[in-house]
Each structure stands twice: as structure tokens, then as C-alpha cells.
Amino acid sequence: MSARPGERQKPKIATVSLAGCFGCHMSILDIDERILDLAKVVEFSRSPINDLKKFDGRCAVGIVEGGCANEENVEVLREFRRKCDILVSLGDCATMGGIPALRNSIPLSECLETAYLDGPTVVNPLGRIPSDEEIPLLLDKVYPCHEIVKIDLFLPGCPPSAEAIFSALTGILGKSRPDLPYELLKYD
Amino acid sequence: MITKNGYRRIVIEPVTRVEGHGKVTILLDEAGKVARARLHIVEFRGFERFIEGRPFWEMPVAVQRLCGICPVSHHLCAAKAVDRIVGGEKLTPTAEKVRRLMHYGQFLQSHALHFFHLCSPDLLFGFDSDVANRNVLGVAARYPELAKKGILLRKYGQEVIRVTAGKRIHGTGAIPGGVNKNVNAAEREYLKKDIDQILAWSEESLAIAKQYTVDHLAEIAEFGSFPSNHLAVVRADGAMDLYDGGLRAVDAEGSVIFDHFDDQRYYEAIGEEVRDWSYMKFPFIRSLGMEHGWYRVGPLARVNACDFIDTPKAEAARKEFKGLAGGKPVNVTMAYHWARMIELVHAAEKIALLLDDPDIGGTELLASGRRRREGVGVLEAPRGTLFHHYRVDENDQIAMANLIVSTTSNNEPMNRAVEKVAKDHLSGVEITEGLLNHVEVAIRAYDPCLSCATHALGRMPLVVEVVDAAGCVVDRKARD
Numbered sequence: 001m002s003a004r005p006g007e008r009q010k011p012k013i014a015t016v017s018l019a020g021c022f023g024c025h026m027s028i029l030d031i032d033e034r035i036l037d038l039a040k041v042v043e044f045s046r047s048p049i050n051d052l053k054k055f056d057g058r059c060a061v062g063i064v065e066g067g068c069a070n071e072e073n074v075e076v077l078r079e080f081r082r083k084c085d086i087l088v089s090l091g092d093c094a095t096m097g098g099i100p101a102l103r104n105s106i107p108l109s110e111c112l113e114t115a116y117l118d119g120p121t122v123v124n125p126l127g128r129i130p131s132d133e134e135i136p137l138l139l140d141k142v143y144p145c146h147e148i149v150k151i152d153l154f155l156p157g158c159p160p161s162a163e164a165i166f167s168a169l170t171g172i173l174g175k176s177r178p179d180l181p182y183e184l185l186k187y188d
Numbered sequence: 189m190i191t192k193n194g195y196r197r198i199v200i201e202p203v204t205r206v207e208g209h210g211k212v213t214i215l216l217d218e219a220g221k222v223a224r225a226r227l228h229i230v231e232f233r234g235f236e237r238f239i240e241g242r243p244f245w246e247m248p249v250a251v252q253r254l255c256g257i258c259p260v261s262h263h264l265c266a267a268k269a270v271d272r273i274v275g276g277e278k279l280t281p282t283a284e285k286v287r288r289l290m291h292y293g294q295f296l297q298s299h300a301l302h303f304f305h306l307c308s309p310d311l312l313f314g315f316d317s318d319v320a321n322r323n324v325l326g327v328a329a330r331y332p333e334l335a336k337k338g339i340l341l342r343k344y345g346q347e348v349i350r351v352t353a354g355k356r357i358h359g360t361g362a363i364p365g366g367v368n369k370n371v372n373a374a375e376r377e378y379l380k381k382d383i384d385q386i387l388a389w390s391e392e393s394l395a396i397a398k399q400y401t402v403d404h405l406a407e408i409a410e411f412g413s414f415p416s417n418h419l420a421v422v423r424a425d426g427a428m429d430l431y432d433g434g435l436r437a438v439d440a441e442g443s444v445i446f447d448h449f450d451d452q453r454y455y456e457a458i459g460e461e462v463r464d465w466s467y468m469k470f471p472f473i474r475s476l477g478m479e480h481g482w483y484r485v486g487p488l489a490r491v492n493a494c495d496f497i498d499t500p501k502a503e504a505a506r507k508e509f510k511g512l513a514g515g516k517p518v519n520v521t522m523a524y525h526w527a528r529m530i531e532l533v534h535a536a537e538k539i540a541l542l543l544d545d546p547d548i549g550g551t552e553l554l555a556s557g558r559r560r561r562e563g564v565g566v567l568e569a570p571r572g573t574l575f576h577h578y579r580v581d582e583n584d585q586i587a588m589a590n591l592i593v594s595t596t597s598n599n600e601p602m603n604r605a606v607e608k609v610a611k612d613h614l615s616g617v618e619i620t621e622g623l624l625n626h627v628e629v630a631i632r633a634y635d636p637c638l639s640c641a642t643h644a645l646g647r648m649p650l651v652v653e654v655v656d657a658a659g660c661v662v663d664r665k666a667r668d
């Protein structure tokens with residue numbers, strides 16, 4: 001969607017889910033009908049809720065849900081850093097690793113064995129553990145985003161509320177420091 | 189890109205407008221014929237292992253972090269399992285009805301999200317319409333009223349969840365043996381105020397899905413379709429029941445494979461196969477074996493498997509739907525959308541009934557009884573039958589966890605749909621972005637939740653790859 005002549009190009013927003021559960025994206029949609037107002041002042045670049053699979057230009061804001069659990073997450077996160085002016089870690093998984101990081105204290109092989117070899121319903125006579133060039137390599141641990149790239153804004157919460165997300169976005173787009181009162185910032 | 193075996197490989201990555209992370213690879217031979225197409229789940233979290241050692245009462249709040257689209261399903265399914273550990277599976281009427289209200293709210297929001305936010309562009313604009321418009325904002329630009337209704341339907345479902353669970357995503361309402369709050373008079377009035385409007389909009393959505401199916405029947409009858417078994421939970425009298433009941437499996441012709449199977453022994457009925465190329469396992473009905481035992485779950489399977497629906501509008505719609513196949517199970521993949529909207533109406537009707545029920549305001553919230561070391565929870569999530577199974581040790585810590593999430597059951601069917609659409613539409617032609625979207629349309633019909641499917645918190649972009657006869661990647665169409 002390119003701007004008509006004379007119309008100022010709208011700032012672009014890109015979003016991605018790395019090792020997250022999509023709950024943070026759902027919380028973005030929880031701004032409900034205000035998404036229609038937001039669409040008047042911004043344009044969406046790549047995001048799992050549209051069909052743009054790659055960046056279509058530089059973005060004012062990049063929103064990242066989830067930390068990094070595999071090599072592909074790292075690649076995508078680095079690309080977000082390169083293509084976005086302001087990068088936001090959205091939610092507890094992006095800011096701290098969240099629930100997926102519970103695996104950090106356990107050897108990865110044990111996690112795989114429990115899922116694919118043990119368990120009352122597993123039928124796996126050949127003892128297969130998924131491994132194929134089509135599926136990305138897992139990292140030893142789950143890393144929060146700021147351990148991989150520089151992050152400009154952290155929004156805690158599991159997920160952060162729609163109010164917190166909306167206030168943060170309007171702040172960033174209005175070029176002011178987002179005004180996030182204490183009640184909007186929850187670690188859960 | 190050419191693979192080492194001489195195949196051309198095309199990739200769709202990530203699969204978009206679905207929940208979670210996945211990719212599709214397609215292999216083409218020298219003549220440009222599709223040799224193989226697969227959907228891969230590329231994320232792994234390891235949930236079953238890392239919750240070992242956690243206290244069992246954490247399960248309803250921890251495990252729902254598998255999925256932010258259907259957290260209520262995991263929340264309630266884990267709660268049903270731990271109810272048994274505290275011996276409180278016979279819930280008080282208030283607890284059961286508040287949980288059901290939460291669950292129907294979840295169906296409303298999840299089905300509305302899927303239909304309006306994720307799939308409507310394919311249905312309204314066509315599978316190969318301009319990529320820039322294929323999203324909910326594109327729909328809002330062309331059909332502002334419709335998009336707004338979709339957004340408000342989802343909002344209402346989310347509000348039902350907020351009232352019953354404390355917050356819209358990852359709430360805390362269900363606890364072992366019951367719930368931690370009732371629905372007070374003010375909350376009841378707040379939700380009642382809009383329910384008539386919600387019912388009317390649900391019926392409009394149903395009409396759209398039905399009309400789409402009827403109008404396009406010629407082109408979609410074969411689209412990614414095949415005969416299959418169907419699995420669902422049904423009530424003792426055969427009614428559709430999304431929250432509780434026994435397991436029923438029927439074959440493609442509607443003959444019963446098993447019925448009212450005790451959910452506590454689910455593992456005797458269902459097994460899961462592991463394959464190298466996907467983190468998602470492949471479940472099957474044990475009595476039929478790996479090769480023939482695969483089955484579908486979700487709206488299509490539920491409407492096919494039940495004898496009737498216990499709310500009038502949804503039941504009338506079910507009868508009409510079954511007419512598509514002369515009363516036998518409907519095996520058309522794209523009919524998932526129509527079946528899903530029948531359930532949207534059913535959820536709205538159920539919410540209306542519960543909001544008039546005095547029990548939701550009751551004060552008996554908890555039940556308990558003889559302690560057990562093990563519990564299984566089974567229910568119907570928006571995407572299909574969901575299983576949670578936990579064993580605890582003498583310190584009440586989790587010793588074993590087994591989860592079969594809804595989307596996992598649809599793994600084989602989705603792969604078959606991908607392969608069929610690829611063979612029917614991509615063989616021997618120049619492959620365009622719009623044609624690749626056909627593959628994703630077939631996947632989206634199942635409303636997969638690939639986050640859930642990683643069996644541990646996950647996500648799912650989709651990549652489609654075309655690989656040549658020798659297994660080399662020919663081309664990678666991540667759409668841009």
C-alpha cells in the first residue's frame with residue numbers, strides 16, 4: 001500500500017512472534033476497535049496477521065514477542081534490529097525468556113526425550129527424535145531479546161495489557177516518552 | 189533452488205494468518221510435477237519435561253502459556269485434570285457453570301478471530317487476491333461494517349473471559365476443584381446488555397459462511413479434501429458438548445469406531461507417531477493402526493460426530509449442514525468454516541442461557557474428595573479435542589505430564605491437504621504467490637495453532653518449499 005502523491009508516508013510497524021505463545025499479539029488485538037483508528041495513522045509491515053512475509057521498507061517501530069529458542073529466532077531478531085528505528089520487547093518472554101526459559105536449567109536432550117520417547121501415548125519403536133534440515137537448530141538455552149540485540153523499550157506482562165500497548169505505541173508515534181503509569185506495568 | 193536429488197524445492201515460510209510457526213516445503217520433479225509437499229512445525233519448547241517438579245496446582249496457569257489464542261482451553265483442561273488429583277471432579281453447579289461460561293466466551297472469541305481476522309480475506313477477496321489486502325485491515329477498508337462486527341464479536345468473547353477469569357489472556361479463574369470467583373450481579377448485567385446483539389451478529393456470520401460454502405461448492409468440494417475419521421467429545425445422550433463427555437470416533441461414512449470411551453483411559457484409544465521432519469507428532473486411533481487410524485478434530489469433526497446440538501439455532505444449522513452429504517459426515521475441508529460458525533452461534537446461545545442462570549452467582553465454589561496421584565482432563569478446544577494428563581509424586585510435584593493438543597491431531601490431515609492442493613494446483617504451472625496462498629488457505633481451514641502444537645509453547649509462521657525429485661530445495665517462496 002503506497003502513499004498517494006502529496007500524502008505523507010505513514011510510519012510503518014512490524015511485529016513478530018519468536019519463542020512466544022501469541023498471547024502478546026492477541027493483546028495487541030485487544031485494543032479492539034481502536035485498531036481501526038491506529039490503521040489511519042500507521043501502516044503494517046511484516047506481521048503474522050497479514051501476508052507480508054518480509055519487510056517492505058524501513059519501520060518506525062518493531063514489536064517483538066517471545067525470546068530466542070532457535071537459530072532462526074536469532075536471525076529474525078537481528079533483522080528486526082536492522083530494519084526498525086525503535087525496537088520493543090513485548091511481554092515477559094521477550095524481556096526475560098518467560099515460561100519457555102524454564103527449560104534452561106534442564107539439558108535439552110532430556111526435554112526432547114520426554115516429548116518424543118517417553119509418555120503414555122508415544123509410539124516410537126525406532127526411537128526417532130525430530131531432526132531434519134528443514135527444522136531450525138535449537139539453542140542451548142532460551143535467551144531474552146536484549147541479550148542478542150539492543151532493545152529500546154521493554155513492556156513487561158504476560159501479556160502486557162492492551163492499554164499498556166496502546167499507550168506505549170501512541171507515545172512512540174507521538175515522539176514522546178511513553179507515559180506508562182505504574183498500574184499498567186505488571187509482571188505476571 | 190535445486191536439491192541434491194534433482195528436485196526443485198519451494199518453501200512457504202512463514203505460514204501466515206495462522207497461530208504459531210510453521211513452514212511448507214514442496215518438491216517438484218523435472219517435469220514440474222509436485223513430488224512431495226509437507227507442513228513442518230519448526231518450534232520446540234519441551235513443556236512436558238520442564239513442568240516436571242512444579243507443584244500440580246500451578247498447571248492451569250502455567251500450561252496455558254502454550255497458547256495465547258486459546259489459553260482458556262489449556263487453563264480448563266489442566267484444571268479438569270487437577271480436579272481429579274484433589275478428588276474434586278464433581279464440581280459445584282456454580283463452578284461448572286462459571287467454567288462453562290468462560291469456555292463459551294473462549295469459543296466466541298477464538299472462532300470470531302479465526303473467521304474475521306485471519307480467514308475472511310481469502311473468502312471475501314479470493315485466494316489469489318492482492319497480497320496487500322489479504323488482512324483484516326484490508327477487509328475493514330472494503331467492508332467496514334463487517335470488519336467492525338468481527339472485532340466486536342471477538343471483544344465480547346474476551347470480555348466474558350475477563351469477567352470469569354480476571355483478565356482476557358492468561359487468567360486465573362479455574363483452580364483445583366472449582367473456581368476462585370462467581371459472576372456477581374453487576375458483571376451479569378454488564379454482559380447481558382450486549383448479548384442480543386452478539387446473537388444477531390453470530391447468526392449473520394453463520395449466514396456468510398453457509399452462503400460461501402453453498403455458492404462455491406463446485407470449486408471447494410475437492411479442494412484439499414479427502415474422506416477421514418472424525419473424533420470428538422460427546423455428552424452421554426450424544427449431544428455436542430464442548431466441556432465434558434466421552435470420546436466418540438466415527439469413520440468417513442459415519443460408522444462408529446468407538447463411543448463414550450472413558451476419557452481417563454484416552455491413551456488406550458489414541459497413540460502418537462514421531463517423524464523426523466516435524467516437531468509435531470502424528471496421532472492415530474490405536475485399533476486402526478498408524479496407517480489408517482489418523483483422524484480429524486475441530487468444528488468439522490464435532491458437527492459430524494454429534495447426534496444433535498442442544499441449542500435451537502445451532503441445531504437447525506447443523507441439520508442443514510449435514511444435508512451437504514445426505515446426513516453422512518461432511519468431508520469437505522473448506523466446510524470447516526461453516527461448521528465453525530455453527531459453533532459460534534452455539535456458543536452465543538449458551539452464553540445467553542448461562543447469563544440467565546442464577547447458579548453463576550452462587551457462593552459454593554469448591555469441591556474436594558479423595559486424593560489421587562493421577563488425573564486426565566479432556567475437553568473440546570476451539571481447534572479440537574484436547575488432552576492433559578498429569579501424575580504427581582508424594583510431594584504434590586508433577587512427576588509426569590502428557591499433552592495432546594488439538595492441532596496435533598490434525599497434523600496428518602493438514603499434511604494431506606497441503607499435498608493434495610499442491611498436486612492439484614501447483615503441478616506443471618508457473619508458481620505464483622497467489623497459488624502458494626492456496627496451500628495456506630487449506631491449512632487455515634483447520635485453524636491450526638502451531639504454538640500449541642510444538643508441545644510446549646510455540647509459534648507458527650509457514651514456509652512453503654518446492655523440492656525436486658531428489659529432495660533438494662528448488663525454490664523457496666517466502667512471500668514478500
Ligand code: SF4
Pocket residue numbers: 019020021022023024065066090091092093094098099157158159160253256358
Ligand atoms: S509474555 Fe506471556 S502472553 Fe506474551 S508470549 Fe510470553 S507467555 Fe505468551
